[in-house]
């Protein structure tokens with residue numbers, strides 16, 4: 636089955652992987668989804684490395700733009716925001732602020748919370764116990780969440796009243812504080828922002844694509860979500876091209 640959709644999205648159910656899904660679902664854009672299976676190391680396959688030299692997800696291909704490829708989740712959000720004219724303010728100062736908070740996520744929240752998760756959830760299971768690293772990454776994650784909390788005081792979203800790609804990038808990471816074992820106690824503005832985005836139907840739907848992983852957020856009925864998704868994406872565009 637072929638498709639006329641512009642965007643082909645290669646992704647998996649992770650915090651970085653969900654960012655473009657959230658954008659596309661929030662924007663109401665149809666796209667083709669290629670789930671990447673880490674258990675089969677599809678992200679390291681030679682044909683995938685031609686698209687993403689870093690061997691990680693997500694990646695998009697824009698068929699309407701000479702099959703232009705974009706990797707790095709922050710760059711993907713920027714590309715999509717410009718292509719569709721959504722979730723990026725046009726005012727130059729607000730646009731710069733959006734980029735600043737997007738960078739803050741890419742350079743801070745993501746790497747620190749990612750390492751906090753890695754040392755507690757993955758390394759520990761392999762018998763690697765590194766309390767010094769865990770403390771460092773958990774403390775730094777907490778500090779960064781405090782920065783977000785301060786920013787969000789008196790604001791609906793990271794850039795004033797507008798939901799932007801900065802919120803899209805930051806929400807899946809910050810909201811996974813449970814999985815990183817980082818406390819959000821005493822951060823009311825951050826928690827109010829979580830509640831606000833928890834209430835966005837399109838974002839919550841995005842968190843079930845390609846598969847739900849509610850355990851990241853400490854909640855949910857995983858089996859029911861998986862059943863819903865099975866109906867939604869019946870085709871895999873790689874097979875269409877064979």
Ligand SMILES: N[C@@H](CCC(=O)N[C@@H](CS)C(=O)NCC(=O)O)C(=O)O
Nearest residue numbers: 649650651652691692693707708709
């Ligand atoms: N800076 C990259 C990071 C991408 C990344 O780390 N993706 C992870 C999932 S969240 C991945 O593909 N992991 C698989 C692997 O490392 O092999 C981005 O934001 O796109």
